[in-house]
Amino acid sequence: MLPLHPILAEPAHFSLIEKLILLALTVASVAAFWSRFGVVLNKILHSKKDADFHIFPLGRRVWDFFWEVLCQAKVIRERPLPGLAHAFVFWGFCAFALVTLNHFAAGLGIPFLDPAGLFGRFYFYLAAAFALACAAGILGLFIRRFLVRPRWLGAKLSYESGFIAFLIFALMATYLAAFFVTDDSLATRVLWWLHTLALLTFLPIIPHTKHLHLVLSPATVFLSRGGFSRIPPLHGDEDFGLVAGTDLTQLVSLQAYSCVECGRCTEHCPANNTGKILNPKEIVLGLRGYLNDLGPASDQPLLGKYNSQEAAFQCTTCGACEFQCPVGIEHLPILVGLRRGAVNTGAWENDHGGKLFLNLERGSNAMGISTSERDKFIQKQSLPWFDGTQEYCLWLGCMGAYDPKGREIVSDLARILRHLNVTFGVLRKEKCTGDPVRRLGNDLLFQQLAEANLETFAQNKVTKVITICPHCVRTIQEDWKEFGTPPAAEHHSEFLARHATALTSVLSEEKIVYHDPCYLGRYRNVYEEPRAVIGLAGQLVEAPRNHERSFCCGAGGGLAFLGEETGDRVSSVRAAELVATGAQTIATACPFCNSMFRDALAAAGDHAPQLLDIAQLTARRLPESQ
Numbered sequence: 001m002l003p004l005h006p007i008l009a010e011p012a013h014f015s016l017i018e019k020l021i022l023l024a025l026t027v028a029s030v031a032a033f034w035s036r037f038g039v040v041l042n043k044i045l046h047s048k049k050d051a052d053f054h055i056f057p058l059g060r061r062v063w064d065f066f067w068e069v070l071c072q073a074k075v076i077r078e079r080p081l082p083g084l085a086h087a088f089v090f091w092g093f094c095a096f097a098l099v100t101l102n103h104f105a106a107g108l109g110i111p112f113l114d115p116a117g118l119f120g121r122f123y124f125y126l127a128a129a130f131a132l133a134c135a136a137g138i139l140g141l142f143i144r145r146f147l148v149r150p151r152w153l154g155a156k157l158s159y160e161s162g163f164i165a166f167l168i169f170a171l172m173a174t175y176l177a178a179f180f181v182t183d184d185s186l187a188t189r190v191l192w193w194l195h196t197l198a199l200l201t202f203l204p205i206i207p208h209t210k211h212l213h214l215v216l217s218p219a220t221v222f223l224s225r226g227g228f229s230r231i232p233p234l235h236g237d238e239d240f241g242l243v244a245g246t247d248l249t250q251l252v253s254l255q256a257y258s259c260v261e262c263g264r265c266t267e268h269c270p271a272n273n274t275g276k277i278l279n280p281k282e283i284v285l286g287l288r289g290y291l292n293d294l295g296p297a298s299d300q301p302l303l304g305k306y307n308s309q310e311a312a313f314q315c316t317t318c319g320a321c322e323f324q325c326p327v328g329i330e331h332l333p334i335l336v337g338l339r340r341g342a343v344n345t346g347a348w349e350n351d352h353g354g355k356l357f358l359n360l361e362r363g364s365n366a367m368g369i370s371t372s373e374r375d376k377f378i379q380k381q382s383l384p385w386f387d388g389t390q391e392y393c394l395w396l397g398c399m400g401a402y403d404p405k406g407r408e409i410v411s412d413l414a415r416i417l418r419h420l421n422v423t424f425g426v427l428r429k430e431k432c433t434g435d436p437v438r439r440l441g442n443d444l445l446f447q448q449l450a451e452a453n454l455e456t457f458a459q460n461k462v463t464k465v466i467t468i469c470p471h472c473v474r475t476i477q478e479d480w481k482e483f484g485t486p487p488a489a490e491h492h493s494e495f496l497a498r499h500a501t502a503l504t505s506v507l508s509e510e511k512i513v514y515h516d517p518c519y520l521g522r523y524r525n526v527y528e529e530p531r532a533v534i535g536l537a538g539q540l541v542e543a544p545r546n547h548e549r550s551f552c553c554g555a556g557g558g559l560a561f562l563g564e565e566t567g568d569r570v571s572s573v574r575a576a577e578l579v580a581t582g583a584q585t586i587a588t589a590c591p592f593c594n595s596m597f598r599d600a601l602a603a604a605g606d607h608a609p610q611l612l613d614i615a616q617l618t619a620r621r622l623p624e625s626q
């Protein structure tokens with residue numbers, strides 16, 4: 001018969017032999033934990049210092065820690081069911097910290113929580129509720145890993161994960177069972193020792209397995225660079241990026257050891273999803289393997305045995321991996337760092353890449369077209385020159401100045417600006433922002449372009465920039481900060497949404513599906529503005545992957561200039577997804593996406609939906625004379 005108000009049963013006393021056994025086992029367990037954890041810690045601490053790291057301001061770090069670690073917000077948001085199961089396990093661990101301390105104290109005869117006292121009874125009940133949730137959570141995760149087996153977790157069954165799940169379940173079960181026995185029974189003593197053995201077995205397993213993230217990931221989240229895709233500056237003439245172990249910084253090493261191998265990054269990677277060899281999880285694990293085998297003092301190359309150069313250059317820098325990672329791993333500084341290493345040491349040889357670099361060294365744009373073509377376009381459209389008196393500098397970008405469709409978008413944006421009586425002008429001397437070379441790792445060229453443009457801005461007294469290209473916005477606003485103070489730059493979607501009331505809306509049944517560009521969404525957190533603009537023109541339809549989960553068009557990271565892809569084309573996969581929504585129109589907000597889809601949709605022939613930028617959707621409602 002169960003007691004009406006059960007309390008947690010503990011053995012009334014422990015013999016000297018029991019205490020000595022407990023002490024010996026605890027020392028052995030802690031020693032086994034340290035034998036591996038000490039090595040890992042040593043490798044992290046002996047990695048190169050992050051020259052640009054600042055602990056302040058603390059507010060952002062504390063918030064990230066609270067939200068992402070304590071609330072498990074990212075874990076739950078991106079994968080609700082398994083995320084919640086994981087959160088139950090994590091919260092169970094937190095609740096059990098006090099219970100576990102008291103458990104060992106009781107074994108040594110100095111318990112500080114009285115199961116019959118008011119606080120003790122309350123706390124043990126609370127922990128029991130968490131234990132139930134934790135047991136259910138670990139059972140769910142076990143079923144997912146061993147029965148459902150999503151491919152992102154890897155083809156190989158992880159028996160260590162199964163054993164860990166068993167230990168966690170045993171911990172919870174032995175704790176809960178202790179509510180249904182009495183203090184002086186043999187069952188109580190057996191349960192107490194089983195609980196103790198499970199704990200002491202669990203501890204050394206942590207650093208020897210991917211469960212190391214239990215200890216490291218709170219620090220990884222707290223210490224992360226923050227922001228999104230924050231590429232650290234190179235320091236000094238000897239810094240070429242990530243070339244060898246000696247280039248791995250403490251943050252990179254900490255992140256490499258924090259990976260929990262959940263595969264979320266890979267699940268969302270457009271390169272991996274279209275048959276390329278790039279696997280962001282393996283990139284991180286490759287660095288971990290390098291650190292394990294060679295350590296941070298090694299001068300052996302990082303690319304080769306541990307990571308592949310081909311994979312590093314297949315990345316579109318879409319940022320889906322970094323956005324998804326639940327333990328704060330920043331993939332883009334790693335991927336761009338590896339590219340920097342390969343480019344700056346001359347190890348990367350690619351005809352298309354070489355041509356792009358040459359185009360930008362000799363001329364002003366990524367396409368290698370004469371600037372006189374830009375001037376002709378400006379004259380034909382009667383775009384005014386920026387003279388310092390206008391409100392906006394209209395930044396054309398390479399696509400807006402030289403690509404035929406990009407030019408149409410710029411012309412339509414200019415019509416809208418005139419319609420709204422907003423003054424603007426274009427620069428006589430505009431060079432590529434350096435976005436593709438920045439992401440491809442050519443820092444010297446990027447610096448030259450950024451400095452030249454910053455000087456032009458300063459000479460022309462530009463304070464506000466508007467552009468149709470999210471890559472330009474990002475590069476001007478964030479990446480150029482390394483070399484000066486850029487003016488405020490905004491994307492035309494933000495401008496158009498702000499002026500929505502002054503733009504005519506139509507009652508239209510036209511279904512328009514919107515493709516979130518990576519550099520506008522994940523990079524700039526702009527999701528609703530383009531949707532508001534589309535809402536003025538027709539009925540917004542969502543693609544299956546939208547907002548933060550949008551699937552890349554394949555152009556970013558300089559890949560628009562690198563020629564044919566291996567596997568399926570990223571743009572074709574995304575275009576097919578957009579076409580399948582049945583929308584009459586595909587709306588884009590980036591000239592690169594537009595250009596990628598243009599080619600992909602050509603295959604669909606006459607049945608393809610029309611492809612329009614949000615500026616074009618807006619301009620077509622303006623009076624013809626404008």
Ligand code: SF4
Pocket residue numbers: 265268269270271272278279280314315316317318319320321322331335
């Ligand atoms: S940035 Fe995008 S393409 Fe590159 S590894 Fe991450 S998910 Fe894959």
Ligand code: SF4
Pocket residue numbers: 258259260261262263264265266280281284321324325326327329
């Ligand atoms: S890098 Fe992050 S998202 Fe990718 S497997 Fe590791 S923990 Fe998961």
